[in-house]
Amino acid sequence: TRPMPVLALETSCDETAAALYDGERGLLSHTLHSQIALHAQYGGVVPELASRDHIRRVNGLLREALAQASLRFSDLSGVAYTAGPGLIGALMVGASVAAGIALAHDLPLIAVHHMEGHLLAPMLEDPKPKFPFVALLVSGGHTLLVSVEGVGRYTLLGESLDDAVGEAFDKTAKMMGLPYPGGPHLARLAEGGAPGRFKFPRPMTDRPGLDFSFSGLKTAVLTALPAGASEQDKADIARGFEEAVTETLAIKCDRALQQTGHAALIVAGGVGANQRLRARLADLAERRGAGLFFPRPAFCTDNAAMIAYAGWARLAEARPASGKLFTTARWPL
Ligand code: KG4
Ligand code: ZN
Numbered sequence: 001t002r003p004m005p006v007l008a009l010e011t012s013c014d015e016t017a018a019a020l021y022d023g024e025r026g027l028l029s030h031t032l033h034s035q036i037a038l039h040a041q042y043g044g045v046v047p048e049l050a051s052r053d054h055i056r057r058v059n060g061l062l063r064e065a066l067a068q069a070s071l072r073f074s075d076l077s078g079v080a081y082t083a084g085p086g087l088i089g090a091l092m093v094g095a096s097v098a099a100g101i102a103l104a105h106d107l108p109l110i111a112v113h114h115m116e117g118h119l120l121a122p123m124l125e126d127p128k129p130k131f132p133f134v135a136l137l138v139s140g141g142h143t144l145l146v147s148v149e150g151v152g153r154y155t156l157l158g159e160s161l162d163d164a165v166g167e168a169f170d171k172t173a174k175m176m177g178l179p180y181p182g183g184p185h186l187a188r189l190a191e192g193g194a195p196g197r198f199k200f201p202r203p204m205t206d207r208p209g210l211d212f213s214f215s216g217l218k219t220a221v222l223t224a225l226p227a228g229a230s231e232q233d234k235a236d237i238a239r240g241f242e243e244a245v246t247e248t249l250a251i252k253c254d255r256a257l258q259q260t261g262h263a264a265l266i267v268a269g270g271v272g273a274n275q276r277l278r279a280r281l282a283d284l285a286e287r288r289g290a291g292l293f294f295p296r297p298a299f300c301t302d303n304a305a306m307i308a309y310a311g312w313a314r315l316a317e318a319r320p321a322s323g324k325l326f327t328t329a330r331w332p333l
Contacts, residue, residue: 004077004315005069007101008308009062011054011094012086012114013140014038014045017304018062020069021312027124029068030305031061032298036181043180051089058097065304073105080311083111084328085141091327099325110311111326115333117306118268119146119154121295124309129264129293134256136249138277139269140166140181145210145256146333148266151313154333157256158210165245165271168214172221172241176234186238187274193239194232198224200244205251210259212252217244246280254284264291272300 005022019030035053039045066072081098084091095111102109119135122128134157137144143160163171166183173182178189200220203213221241226233253265265285271277272294285292299305 002316004312005071005075006078006080006110006308006312006315007062007065007076007098008080008112008304008311009058009094009098010082010114010117010302010304010307011058011090012082012084013090013302014050015302016054016057016061017302018058018065019304019308020065020071021305021308023312023316027305027308028071029065030303030308031065031068032303033057033061040180043174045087047087047089050087051093054090054093058093062097073101076105076107078102078108078110078311078315080110080112080307080314082114082117082307083326084114084331086114086329088327088329091329095325095327108315109325110314112307112310112314113331113333114307115142115144116154117310119148119266120151120310120313121268121299121303121306122266122293123313124299124305125293125295129266129291132260132262133264133266133291133293134253134260134262136253136256136265136267136272136281137269138165138249138267138271140164140170140183142269143212143214144333145252147256147260147262151310151317156333157259158212158252160212160214162213162215163218165212165214165249166269168217168245169271171218172238175218175222175225176238183271184273187242187276189235190238190242190276192232193235193237195239195243197236198240200224200240202244202248202251205248210252210256212248214245217241242274242276246274246277249277250280250284253281254288257288257290262290264293266293268295268300270301273297
């Protein structure tokens with residue numbers, strides 16, 4: 001493979017990030033600033049604050065990424081950016097900066113789908129999964145099962161009809177008084193919980209198909225949560241919730257592997273950092289004799305390394321999604 005170093009920017013939500021990837025040496029550098037502290041007091045991402053903070057950070061982060069890789073703009077073969085889906089004002093920051101660099105240095109501009117970045121993230125690890133594989137994408141905004149036949153060749157197998165898994169984690173955590181984003185806090189609380197005390201439904205597992213529904217689960221938790229619940233009650237409920245989610249995802253992954261006949265499962269997106277989910281899927285993969293691939297936890301959540309890889313792969317295969325500057329809040333994979 002030719003090196004073709006690509007600079008990538010990610011500003012779709014509440015992480016500002018830059019990264020450099022080339023086909024010879026792999027990931028050269030990546031930098032990131034999380035806005036979690038900025039939004040924590042509001043209990044969720046405030047779009048206007050996100051856009052402004054991206055503007056403040058993006059230049060420093062991309063220059064730091066170049067410096068770490070000892071590269072200059074003139075060494076680049078392309079500039080990639082997350083074009084969507086995401087917060088439109090936030091997306092516009094990365095898009096404008098990427099377009100400016102591309103214009104100034106006469107480089108191809110590569111628009112990358114945020115979820116494509118997530119589902120190619122395991123390609124940043126060693127060993128890489130081989131195509132085709134089944135990808136489970138579990139983030140704050142999406143829950144997807146995808147058949148990945150190659151770069152740019154994706155078939156949607158199933159998706160959530162309502163709340164995304166991460167959203168269900170976050171809303172449930174909020175009900176229990178945990179800080180935003182609640183997923184990791186809920187997971188920590190669940191560690192001290194008694195298994196089996198609370199048994200919550202495994203939505204949509206009793207019928208065929210690969211779609212999900214998680215909005216009912218938070219209602220089930222709300223109903224189970226007694227007034228003046230003790231810390232132990234909360235931990236037990238967190239444990240029950242986590243088990244219901246994990247089991248539901250595992251059942252659908254198993255079905256997707258069976259249906260496609262693919263020999264590998266990859267997991268990506270922020271919820272992919274969940275240890276119980278990882279353990280449950282490892283179990284499933286072993287029983288099926290399938291390969292199981294996870295990005296490192298830092299590449300499960302939003303980052304620019306995955307966008308750099310996707311951008312580079314598009315450029316290397318000469319199939320850039322679009323050379324035109326655009327952003328879009330909604331964008332089917
Ligand atoms: O992919 P991501 O960083 O952002 C997007 O939504 O695109 O995913 C963030 C989501 C949040 O809902 C967060 O609570 C959840 O991933 N999350 C977790 C864990 N770590 C992050 N959920 C459960 N267990 C975790 N350990
Ligand atoms: Zn994401």
